[in-house]
Amino acid sequence: MSWTPICKKPAPDEPAPNLIDETVMRAGFSWENARAELAGLPNGGLNIAYEAVDRQVEAGLGKTVALRWLGKNGERREYTYADLAHLSNRFANLLERLGIGKGDRVCTLAGRIPELYVTALGTLKVGAVFCPLFSAFGPEPVRVRVAKSRARLLVTTSLLYQRKILPQREQLPDLEHVLLADGDDDSNVRSFHTLMEAESDRRAPPTTLPEDWALLHFTSGTTGAPKGAVHVHDAVAAHRLTGRWVLDLRPGDVFWCTADPGWVTGVSYGIIAPLTNGVTLVVDEAEFDARRWYAILARERVNVWYTAPTAIRMLMKVGADAAHGHDLSALRFMASVGEPLNPEGVIWGLETLGQPFHDTWWQTETGAIMIANTRDRDIRPGSMGQPLPGVEAAIVRRRSDGGVDLLESGEEGELALRTGWPSMFRGYLEDEARYRQCFAADWYLSGDLATRDADGYFWFLGRSGDVIKTSGHLIGPFEVENVLLEHPAVAEAGMIGKPDDYAGQIVKVFVALKPDHAPDDALRRELLGFARNRLGPAVAPRELEFMSDLPKTRSGKIMRRLLRAQELGLPPGDLSTLENNDGNES
Numbered sequence: 001m002s003w004t005p006i007c008k009k010p011a012p013d014e015p016a017p018n019l020i021d022e023t024v025m026r027a028g029f030s031w032e033n034a035r036a037e038l039a040g041l042p043n044g045g046l047n048i049a050y051e052a053v054d055r056q057v058e059a060g061l062g063k064t065v066a067l068r069w070l071g072k073n074g075e076r077r078e079y080t081y082a083d084l085a086h087l088s089n090r091f092a093n094l095l096e097r098l099g100i101g102k103g104d105r106v107c108t109l110a111g112r113i114p115e116l117y118v119t120a121l122g123t124l125k126v127g128a129v130f131c132p133l134f135s136a137f138g139p140e141p142v143r144v145r146v147a148k149s150r151a152r153l154l155v156t157t158s159l160l161y162q163r164k165i166l167p168q169r170e171q172l173p174d175l176e177h178v179l180l181a182d183g184d185d186d187s188n189v190r191s192f193h194t195l196m197e198a199e200s201d202r203r204a205p206p207t208t209l210p211e212d213w214a215l216l217h218f219t220s221g222t223t224g225a226p227k228g229a230v231h232v233h234d235a236v237a238a239h240r241l242t243g244r245w246v247l248d249l250r251p252g253d254v255f256w257c258t259a260d261p262g263w264v265t266g267v268s269y270g271i272i273a274p275l276t277n278g279v280t281l282v283v284d285e286a287e288f289d290a291r292r293w294y295a296i297l298a299r300e301r302v303n304v305w306y307t308a309p310t311a312i313r314m315l316m317k318v319g320a321d322a323a324h325g326h327d328l329s330a331l332r333f334m335a336s337v338g339e340p341l342n343p344e345g346v347i348w349g350l351e352t353l354g355q356p357f358h359d360t361w362w363q364t365e366t367g368a369i370m371i372a373n374t375r376d377r378d379i380r381p382g383s384m385g386q387p388l389p390g391v392e393a394a395i396v397r398r399r400s401d402g403g404v405d406l407l408e409s410g411e412e413g414e415l416a417l418r419t420g421w422p423s424m425f426r427g428y429l430e431d432e433a434r435y436r437q438c439f440a441a442d443w444y445l446s447g448d449l450a451t452r453d454a455d456g457y458f459w460f461l462g463r464s465g466d467v468i469k470t471s472g473h474l475i476g477p478f479e480v481e482n483v484l485l486e487h488p489a490v491a492e493a494g495m496i497g498k499p500d501d502y503a504g505q506i507v508k509v510f511v512a513l514k515p516d517h518a519p520d521d522a523l524r525r526e527l528l529g530f531a532r533n534r535l536g537p538a539v540a541p542r543e544l545e546f547m548s549d550l551p552k553t554r555s556g557k558i559m560r561r562l563l564r565a566q567e568l569g570l571p572p573g574d575l576s577t578l579e580n581n582d583g584n585e586s
């Protein structure tokens with residue numbers, strides 16, 4: 001591992017009340033103490049939405065702005081904690097009227113609109129399970145996830161409904177109710193707002209218990225269909241604590257998490273962590289635009305910003321000039337997640353925005369940040385940071401007998417976490433076998449390859465399977481290849497991530513055609529269009545290359561490792577320079 005200098009941060013000009021003496025914090029830490037900070041409910045109950053809004057109203061934050069929504073056409077709407085408490089009560093009452101309750105799944109398929117946030121909180125209040133779907137998914141990933149979730153109710157918009165649900169609604173027999181955030185009652189859809197108006201905004205406190213299911217996040221593995229990671233209400237202990245410790249959220253702060261709630265970051269840190277910490281959450285409906293983003297940081301006086309390397313790279317590309325003239329003096333802390341944040345990104349933040357980006361590491365399965373560069377320690381640019389209190393991380397090698405060997409600092413292996421933190425997923429929906437594969441003894445195996453230096457900082461090396469990250473989104477080969485195989489001309493398909501300066505990786509597919517099909521440009525365009533229509537822009541391949549045959553193992557498994565080697569112009573055997581290898585399924 002190459003040595004990278006430590007990034008000394010500018011001395012804070014104010015004390016850091018969140019940061020208790022480090023040694024005391026780490027030595028005296030217990031998740032029980034963290035849980036004790038939550039309000040809780042009678043009879044040992046716990047509810048994420050109650051902690052996020054009602055508790056804050058009781059604590060006197062009723063008039064504080066909880067959600068500041070910036071519409072893509074320049075609208076601006078503010079919801080106080082009291083507003084969110086009332087609206088989520090209404091939605092919970094509405095669900096109850098429709099017979100939806102404990103354990104039932106409620107999906108959203110929408111952009112960053114206020115109705116999504118109300119749906120999330122109201123769903124949690126009745127003890128149903130909130131399952132967000134990314135609005136840029138095409139019809140195929142949407143159908144697979146709604147079907148697998150067995151959602152009984154979906155909140156969406158007219159356009160997304162017409163394009164992605166209506167044409168395949170017969171294939172979704174569990175889906176009884178579709179509510180449109182922007183539409184009127186119709187024979188098979190209802191108006192979200194009309195239904196909401198009929199409900200009371202009062203309701204008794206929730207009756208959920210800490211181990212009741214709360215959230216369902218789909219994620220992809222190397223093989224098979226997407227997996228539904230289940231999280232419980234107990235996770236809120238980790239969301240709240242990491243919001244405070246890692247993101248340094250303090251009462252009165254304005255916080256902007258740029259992640260979409262269609263993915264886990266947009267829920268854990270785009271809804272739960274900020275609201276349970278009583279801050280004002282900024283939500284921008286629009287897509288990335290450098291000038292718009294700088295204007296938001298400045299105009300909204302954002303104090304804490306949580307974003308992703310893809311966005312940072314795009315800002316770097318636009319250049320420092322775009323930041324000039326914007327008053328970013330309110331910015332106090334910036335963090336990044338989702339893909340490797342290179343040292344240049346960290347330093348660029350410091351030089352251009354006045355703060356370094358603090359890299360953080362976690363996964364859909366871990367539910368909350370596990371490893372981070374925290375405010376109190378110097379950053380090692382290029383490192384993900386150190387495990388948080390209450391988190392024990394190690395670099396391990398799986399043994400053939402099912403156990404693991406713990407490796408020394410400097411050795412490369414799989415990043416593992418000792419089980420037992422509150423936001424750890426409790427299962428993959430209807431997939432016990434794959435859940436069990438994630439564990440060896442009492443270690444959770446992340447599927448990431450990493451190393452730890454002598455001072456306890458962790459360094460990301462790559463993935464052990466064939467999943468890739470494109471613009472921060474985790475994509476598995478199964479869904480992409482399967483869609484291509486549906487095309488009559490395609491015999492074989494293999495997906496890889498091709499390195500890209502901005503997206504990190506882009507989705508690239510190699511395709512072998514059936515006899516009688518000519519590999520020409522017209523067919524290439526047709527296949528790319530075919531995939532895009534079904535998968536949506538976030539998942540669809542951007543490049544397609546024809547091959548007469550795909551490399552396969554003797555059992556017929558496509559060897560994506562060799563496709564990657566070919567793409568990078570490497571000798572096929574040279575694993576050390578490849579990001580991924582043929583490790584375990586993850």
Ligand code: WT7
Nearest residue numbers: 265337338339340360361362363364448460474
């Ligand atoms: C995978 C998890 C992170 C929560 C939202 C995405 C990669 C995550 C980092 C980082 C390098 C990172 C890992 C991880 N990843 N953070 N700081 N540096 N890689 O959750 O979609 O489940 O993705 O994202 O490969 O396993 P996810």
